[in-house]
Amino acid sequence: MMKKALQTQFLSAEGAAKLVRQIGLPQVMQGIAANIHQDFLHWRAFDKSARVAAHSQDGVIELMPIADDRTFSFKYVNGHPKNNMLHGLPTVMAFGVLADVATGMPLLISELTLTTAIRTAATSVVAARALARQNSRSMALIGNGAQSEFQALAFHHLLGIEEIHLYDTDVEATAKLMRNLQANPDARDLRVSAYASTREAVRGVDIITTVTADKTNAAVLTADMIEPGMHINGVGGDCPGKTEIPPEVLRKARVFVEFEPQTRIEGDLQHMPADFAVTELWQVLAGKLPGRTSDTQVTMFDSVGFALEDFSALRFLQSAATAQGLTQALDLIPRLTDPKNLYQLIQPHQSTNHPTRKSAATVLA
Amino acid sequence: MMKKALQTQFLSAEGAAKLVRQIGLPQVMQGIAANIHQDFLHWRAFDKSARVAAHSQDGVIELMPIADDRTFSFKYVNGHPKNNMLHGLPTVMAFGVLADVATGMPLLISELTLTTAIRTAATSVVAARALARQNSRSMALIGNGAQSEFQALAFHHLLGIEEIHLYDTDVEATAKLMRNLQANPDARDLRVSAYASTREAVRGVDIITTVTADKTNAAVLTADMIEPGMHINGVGGDCPGKTEIPPEVLRKARVFVEFEPQTRIEGDLQHMPADFAVTELWQVLAGKLPGRTSDTQVTMFDSVGFALEDFSALRFLQSAATAQGLTQALDLIPRLTDPKNLYQLIQPHQSTNHPTRKSAATVLA
Known part of the structure; x- marks a missing residue:
């Protein structure tokens, strides 16, 4: 049996903000810009599609998937220009997921509201380096x-x-x-x-x-x-x-x-x-x-x-936030002693459904 | 300012299993089947699309979005037939999201691995009630x-x-x-x-x-x-x-x-x-x-x-798990005193970024 991650990690809104405060915004932007540049050089390796958008009267909700042969990612993002005024909410809110193509296991769920602003600016710089006057x-x-x-x-x-x-x-x-x-x-x-x-x-x-x-x-x-x-x-x-x-x-x-x-x-x-x-x-x-x-x-x-920029940003977050100890285990996918026996999760009189569960992690909220 | 939910709720794999054990599998299946039947009767009210699939050698990862004029939902789901044998993982793993169409706010992130099996069976029964012999x-x-x-x-x-x-x-x-x-x-x-x-x-x-x-x-x-x-x-x-x-x-x-x-x-x-x-x-x-x-x-x-069945199931989970106190607050979307001031999250020397944050919730993992 190959060794595969069996646990989804979570990077919270506060976790991502803390990451930026700890290692510095310029460093985060540079790291994400470097990933974007690198991933754009592998453009043909990605399975690309236009995002899926659900338009409504006040805004839009979009899913932005992309994958290469190892990693799948998508971003959920909205755009609601009246959110500030009507609801005290940001215009743009987002989160994203990295998953393992070989197994379908979601590896990371991360905030992307803050990160979208950072990756958009990083993309702007990657373009301007090539297009603006020296x-x-x-x-x-x-x-x-x-x-x-x-x-x-x-x-x-x-x-x-x-x-x-x-x-x-x-x-x-x-x-x-x-x-x-x-x-x-x-x-x-x-x-x-x-x-x-x-x-x-x-x-x-x-x-x-x-x-x-x-x-x-x-x-x-x-x-x-x-x-x-x-x-x-x-x-x-x-x-x-x-x-x-x-x-x-x-x-x-x-x-x-x-x-x-x-x-x-x-x-x-x-x-x-x-x-x-x-x-x-x-x-x-x-x-x-x-x-x-x-x-x-x-x-x-x-x-x-474009979805590839979020893929690049998620790769950066996964690596940097893990290194800084800022991700937390999230009980999103059940762990089964026998994967064909999903029913064990709800079996009456079954005392433990998560035989490999070790500890509880706290998600600040 | 209209009152809107400002906090994403999380229903974990163990939370969903506990919900089924507490209220009973027949009752959960009946509740989801009733929602599916009801939502199918409002078929024309939904913005429907075929799911977005990323195929790879060993399986597929799909996003299944759908929305009416109030609620957007999507499911992330994989299908990897060799997962059992090669990785000790389920063939199908899934999670889903309910979001508010008016603001784009994600309201619920829920496990759907167990729930997909339940909603699929509930859909089968909804169809069989209409199609099988009395x-x-x-x-x-x-x-x-x-x-x-x-x-x-x-x-x-x-x-x-x-x-x-x-x-x-x-x-x-x-x-x-x-x-x-x-x-x-x-x-x-x-x-x-x-x-x-x-x-x-x-x-x-x-x-x-x-x-x-x-x-x-x-x-x-x-x-x-x-x-x-x-x-x-x-x-x-x-x-x-x-x-x-x-x-x-x-x-x-x-x-x-x-x-x-x-x-x-x-x-x-x-x-x-x-x-x-x-x-x-x-x-x-x-x-x-x-x-x-x-x-x-x-x-x-x-x-x-079909995505509508997950929409129906997520509606059931949101209502039933909230009533049973089985959801937990998830710090997915940052809360901002000034929504135009996203930068406040990472401002050096800023002591608190979450002014309305009240307490910490524990997510079992």
Whole structure:
């Protein structure tokens, strides 16, 4: 009998936050970015599909599965823009699972609400390393909600961005982002300024990151704001009817995507004709197709979030959280002395149903 | 602000087993069968899709989502026929999630390994009530593995089956099933006998249940075994390349299915031409189409397992396990004082990230 994991591990919301506090956000972002880069280089090894989405009046719930020949993963994630206002809940909540392809055993259930923000920013940096001008130093950050700190700090720590221009329709959100960045002892070299409009914020920057949340077809950027050589990191347009960047801007740029069939449906790309040319990022990373080819070219990463990035993030969490002793055993799958005898679990007068059970673990809640 | 659940609940493998031991297997099967019947009557209210399957050499991992306008659910489930032999693990392991459509909040994560066996048997009974002859009293049970006790007891307690004929290629499995049924004080009226072949086991019975597990195209039944008036409850053919019942048997029967697009791919139906007529069970339950129309007709329920049955089972578990105090709070989604300030979770020098956190719950593992 081969030795296989017989126990599902759990990484709680607090466990993941503790992991980040213990080893440092820059280190976590770098670790996840490295996994994303590595997994994108093995693109063809993955069984990929567009995510499964259940749309409703106020939002969407999605399942994002992916697998290679050893590991299966999926993420559960919602997007409900009115959650803050109506329910005091985050717009985006998520959790994920890693499982063993050989047995189907779920190996890890992990929070991914915090982690989604981190992996999205890490993906943005992996793309910008290949697509933004060398020596990019300034970035506009349009949309200052839950994900904005992670974008700012990823570009600062991992790409060398020194100056960030902020704009949000909600001035409270911008004030919160300013406070958080200024209080961060690791980001003392980062200069941050708030602007009165997107137009003013984006003027002269090397990179524009848009990360807005409304479930509408918005036009956060217009073509006249785009200067030669800019890289646009478009993060917030990520489902049908939810876009940020209008066709006139896409037409000015070379557009790069994660997984083309998904981005055609969900990205800012959804408003473009089916023959509008795009390049999958993995092909640039693998050296198969060029990324940016001149310093005056406009590049755009139409990022919608792809299952492989969560796979990469879950791999990182599994390894790092286990090393830090932050995972806990979860009694999700029954352990059976005879696997054909599932009935033993409920047999009357059976005193113990978990013969190999050793100890109780505490899950904080 | 509307009052919404802010905490995910967890029902462990041991919690679900305890629930069944406390309130009784017949009662749990009856409760789940009632939910399945009720949810099938609201068939059109559900957003249905065929499950998402990741096939590998040794098995398959599937996600089975479904939603109405209030509740989203999905099941994670694998099927790895060699798990017993190679790894000492069950062939089928599963867990599931109920979530709030209005907010995307995951409300319940529950074990479904035990529950899948129960809900499959409950579904078989819901179908047999509509399709088998009235006053059916005898059943052959071909395949005596992990699910067989649940099929036997569901048909005994919920449909009035008094006599069951057993056959399995593995005599140990049959012996285990015999022992389990004979030791059950609630099933003293049930007569159980082992047979030396499928042919002998099925002779003269009212219902044939097949629940075998090999990932092959097997022919457990042949046409000459089928007598007028029999109902065939075909449970084990449930993915491409995994069938039990050959075309010659299907051609003798009126065939009923759960969700036709899925069964055409996964069921014993996969070997039939696309125009081979089948009837969806919900239409029979809703009185829109006839079920059995004579006592000599052969009926077959080509059951592959549909997401709605897990939705129904999860609804039952949520209600019953909460009432019995068997669920536990799970720290899966972070709670934020300001939902736009996800960064607060990892802010250096922040002492508490969970301001409303009250107590620690113990998850047995």
